[in-house]
Amino acid sequence: MKSDFRARNHPAYWAFIVHRASGVLLSLFLPVHFMALGQALQGAARLDALLRWTEQPLVKIGETVLVMLLAAHLAGGLRLLALEFLAWRDWQKSLLAAAAGVTLAAVMLFLLQVA
Amino acid sequence: MAVSTLRVSVWRGTESGHLQTFEVPRLESQTVLDVVTHIQRSLDPTLSYRFACRVGMCGSCAMTVNGRARWTCRTHVSEVMRGEALEVRPLSNLPVIKDLVTDMTPFFDKWAQARGSFQGATTRRDDFARVSPETPERRLADAGIECIGCGVCYSSCDVVAWNADYLGPAALNRAWTLVNDVRDTDRRSRLAAVAGDAGCHACHTHMSCTERCPKKLSPTASIAGLKRAAMMAALKGELGDE
Numbered sequence: 148m149k150s151d152f153r154a155r156n157h158p159a160y161w162a163f164i165v166h167r168a169s170g171v172l173l174s175l176f177l178p179v180h181f182m183a184l185g186q187a188l189q190g191a192a193r194l195d196a197l198l199r200w201t202e203q204p205l206v207k208i209g210e211t212v213l214v215m216l217l218a219a220h221l222a223g224g225l226r227l228l229a230l231e232f233l234a235w236r237d238w239q240k241s242l243l244a245a246a247a248g249v250t251l252a253a254v255m256l257f258l259l260q261v262a
Numbered sequence: 263m264a265v266s267t268l269r270v271s272v273w274r275g276t277e278s279g280h281l282q283t284f285e286v287p288r289l290e291s292q293t294v295l296d297v298v299t300h301i302q303r304s305l306d307p308t309l310s311y312r313f314a315c316r317v318g319m320c321g322s323c324a325m326t327v328n329g330r331a332r333w334t335c336r337t338h339v340s341e342v343m344r345g346e347a348l349e350v351r352p353l354s355n356l357p358v359i360k361d362l363v364t365d366m367t368p369f370f371d372k373w374a375q376a377r378g379s380f381q382g383a384t385t386r387r388d389d390f391a392r393v394s395p396e397t398p399e400r401r402l403a404d405a406g407i408e409c410i411g412c413g414v415c416y417s418s419c420d421v422v423a424w425n426a427d428y429l430g431p432a433a434l435n436r437a438w439t440l441v442n443d444v445r446d447t448d449r450r451s452r453l454a455a456v457a458g459d460a461g462c463h464a465c466h467t468h469m470s471c472t473e474r475c476p477k478k479l480s481p482t483a484s485i486a487g488l489k490r491a492a493m494m495a496a497l498k499g500e501l502g503d504e
Binding site for chain 2: 148149150151152153154155157159160163227230231232239
């Protein structure tokens with residue numbers, strides 16, 4: 148007999164889902180990132196044209212999501228490293244909240260830059 | 263108490279089966295085990311379930327209550343009830359023998375695979391070992407020693423569901439308490455036993471075991487400790503065959 152979502156409904160499991168989903172989405176984005184950088188090989192004009200294209204509002208929204216994914220994966224990864232390598236403490240849920248806070252702060256900072 | 267009658271859905275059958283609904287009188291301070299006992303004694307004597315001590319010591323009455331593994335003798339109906347409905351199933355990740363009774367054999371076999379039995383160097387003719395409760399090793403062992411073997415962590419663990427060979431939180435927690443027992447002489451082979459593909463390194467740190475343990479232990483902490491100890495042993499070249 149298998150468990151259903153009710154058995155998994157707790158903060159550390161949500162953190163696992165966020166870490167896995169952000170990791171998969173970032174790895175899917177990586178080829179696009181290299182393709183964008185690769186435009187420089189075709190000359191400065193190609194890269195500048197692409198950079199101008201990224202100034203569009205819709206692309207900025209995409210960038211915000213990207214920053215969120217990066218911050219979530221980084222903060223979640225640091226949380227896991229702390230959990231695995233530091234002597235165990237009873238602040239695991241605080242660590243989770245801190246990782247979520249760092250993610251939110253990174254997104255806010257990025258939005259301030261954009262605005 | 264808002265309701266006078268509980269509508270209780272109980273798993274009937276083996277791996278395949280169905281939920282059967284019973285109406286059970288709602289009583290004050292009623293536990294889920296009280297509910298199941300009422301059904302078996304007053305409504306349907308063919309219902310199979312398992313319990314012994316009724317006070318949270320023996321670890322035999324764990325079941326899945328409203329989707330979460332719990333010790334039913336210490337779970338009040340008021341803690342888990344959604345409206346008037348209660349759903350009781352056998353533990354997940356273990357073969358179902360009948361109704362609410364699971365076969366715990368794979369669970370306890372893995373304690374043996376994780377070298378969960380103490381190996382000492384002394385005999386009954388030797389003096390008692392004196393171990394200060396204040397030493398770091400003893401504190402670590404004490405933090406995990408109160409496990410009652412109920413199987414709630416094993417049933418809640420996704421890695422067990424994904425990999426049938428995974429030793430599971432309880433067996434690894436037991437191994438960690440022995441790794442920190444200064445009297446034990448089997449540390450090297452125990453670390454080798456828990457460092458394989460289905461051992462401590464397979465843990466994904468979902469922390470469901472820690473979240474659900476009725477004794478408030480943290481098998482996740484024990485598994486993290488084993489990962490570090492196994493890594494150190496590997497660096498020292500102590501994980502191979504003796």
